[in-house]
Amino acid sequence: MNTVVAKPWAAVKRTVAYKEVIKALWKANPISKQILGICSALAVTVQMQTAVAMGLALTTVVAFSSLIVSLLRASIPRNIRIIVQVAVIATLVIIADELLKAFLYDVSKQLSVFVGLIVTNCIVLGRTEAYAMNNPPGRAFLDGLANGLGYTSVLVGVAFLRELFGSGRVLGYPVIPEAFYQAGYVNNGLLVLAPGAFIMIGLFVWLEHTLLERK
Amino acid sequence: MENLIGIGVNSIFVGNILLSYFLGMCSFLAVSRNLKTAAGLGVAVIFVMALTTPANWLIYRFLLAPGALAWAGLPEINLSFLKLILFIAQIAAIVQVLEMVIDRYSPALYTGLGVYLPLITVNCAILGVSLFMVERSYTFAETLVYGAGSGTGWCLAIIAMAAIQKKLRYADVPAGLQGFGQSMIVTGLIAIGFMLFAGVSI
Numbered sequence: 001m002n003t004v005v006a007k008p009w010a011a012v013k014r015t016v017a018y019k020e021v022i023k024a025l026w027k028a029n030p031i032s033k034q035i036l037g038i039c040s041a042l043a044v045t046v047q048m049q050t051a052v053a054m055g056l057a058l059t060t061v062v063a064f065s066s067l068i069v070s071l072l073r074a075s076i077p078r079n080i081r082i083i084v085q086v087a088v089i090a091t092l093v094i095i096a097d098e099l100l101k102a103f104l105y106d107v108s109k110q111l112s113v114f115v116g117l118i119v120t121n122c123i124v125l126g127r128t129e130a131y132a133m134n135n136p137p138g139r140a141f142l143d144g145l146a147n148g149l150g151y152t153s154v155l156v157g158v159a160f161l162r163e164l165f166g167s168g169r170v171l172g173y174p175v176i177p178e179a180f181y182q183a184g185y186v187n188n189g190l191l192v193l194a195p196g197a198f199i200m201i202g203l204f205v206w207l208e209h210t211l212l213e214r215k
Numbered sequence: 216m217e218n219l220i221g222i223g224v225n226s227i228f229v230g231n232i233l234l235s236y237f238l239g240m241c242s243f244l245a246v247s248r249n250l251k252t253a254a255g256l257g258v259a260v261i262f263v264m265a266l267t268t269p270a271n272w273l274i275y276r277f278l279l280a281p282g283a284l285a286w287a288g289l290p291e292i293n294l295s296f297l298k299l300i301l302f303i304a305q306i307a308a309i310v311q312v313l314e315m316v317i318d319r320y321s322p323a324l325y326t327g328l329g330v331y332l333p334l335i336t337v338n339c340a341i342l343g344v345s346l347f348m349v350e351r352s353y354t355f356a357e358t359l360v361y362g363a364g365s366g367t368g369w370c371l372a373i374i375a376m377a378a379i380q381k382k383l384r385y386a387d388v389p390a391g392l393q394g395f396g397q398s399m400i401v402t403g404l405i406a407i408g409f410m411l412f413a414g415v416s417i
Binding site: 037038039041042043086087090091093094097098112116117119120121122193194195196197199201202203205206207210213 | 244342
């Protein structure tokens with residue numbers, strides 16, 4: 001017990017839950033490592049505000065659908081499990097969509113159909129199918145939460161770069177001084193357009209892979 | 216008529232469902248390794264999109280839209296929040312029926328197309344096209360053109376991607392960029408190419 005008191009962090013590090021969370025956030029990040037859920041990752045990253053809202057919506061949906069599927073897992077018949085999972089996910093997505101419309105109407109207009117498309121986002125179905133169906137509710141919820149946050153972290157990172165270099169703003173506030181523009185600095189309009197998203201996420205993944213390999 | 220041609224050209228090139236709305240990326244990345252399978256999946260997507268989008272239009276118009284139940288004497292009811300569930304169920308059902316019909320009447324086509332059909336249910340481009348059709352309030356004729364055009368655009372993009380990947384097989388790509396990173400950058404360049412059609416006015 002002494003070691004636990006002396007180094008609480010080391011004890012935490014040995015738990016299964018900690019390993020799962022780190023795996024989802026970094027080593028097996030759903031976007032950059034497993035290539036899941038790319039569609040929405042590209043579409044909502046023009047501004048940080050929409051990226052954060054989308055990330056939170058997805059995190060909520062994946063965490064709670066994992067929890068619910070895990071609670072139901074004993075009573076779901078094997079051969080219709082996909083339909084049951086999709087029904088759970090779709091219900092949660094509708095709730096998330098209606099909540100966004102009620103409290104963040106402008107953001108919900110900008111996200112347009114992409115919140116609805118969380119239904120077909122492979123991260124959500126991937127986690128419920130691969131993890132929640134075989135694990136207890138508490139851990140399934142944590143796993144969903146961690147995967148959602150892993151997704152959000154990539155989304156916000158890409159959105160930060162696109163907003164900064166594409167329109168010279170961070171979270172909607174101009175950050176590049178006027179003097180730069182007078183000295184001839186120009187915002188890179190390509191980054192705001194669709195092709196910029198592809199190229200930016202390509203470079204982002206390149207950086208991440210290179211950093212991981214060096215360790 | 217001009218309007219329809221405009222929607223068609225726009226959905227194939229400038230407003231390409233994959234390259235400017237980023238839908239259907241998962242299967243696009245997974246299947247673009249081989250030119251033949253890419254073309255097979257592309258054709259299947261055209262087929263399914265051209266069928267499901269008008270079918271979803273009918274569901275939305277006569278069951279879900281605000282006031283759509285007027286024919287049943289219930290004009291105040293608005294069920295549009297149910298569109299996600301009904302659209303995805305409709306797509307899954309159509310794909311399933313299509314698979315059985317093709318298997319029954321054309322085994323040759325089934326061996327070529329059949330394996331891709333289950334993949335298509337989870338292709339977010341299919342659901343996305345139906346949702347965009349609602350958001351832009353297209354008429355039935357416009358929906359027909361939009362569904363087929365979007366499918367064609369997706370098919371063109373995946374064939375272009377598979378062809379480029381084939382040429383890149385012998386290229387010396389930096390280690391960290393191989394795989395996903397490289398595909399994304401190539402897709403970005405294809406997207407720039409497709410965007411050039413924005414200057415063409417009809």
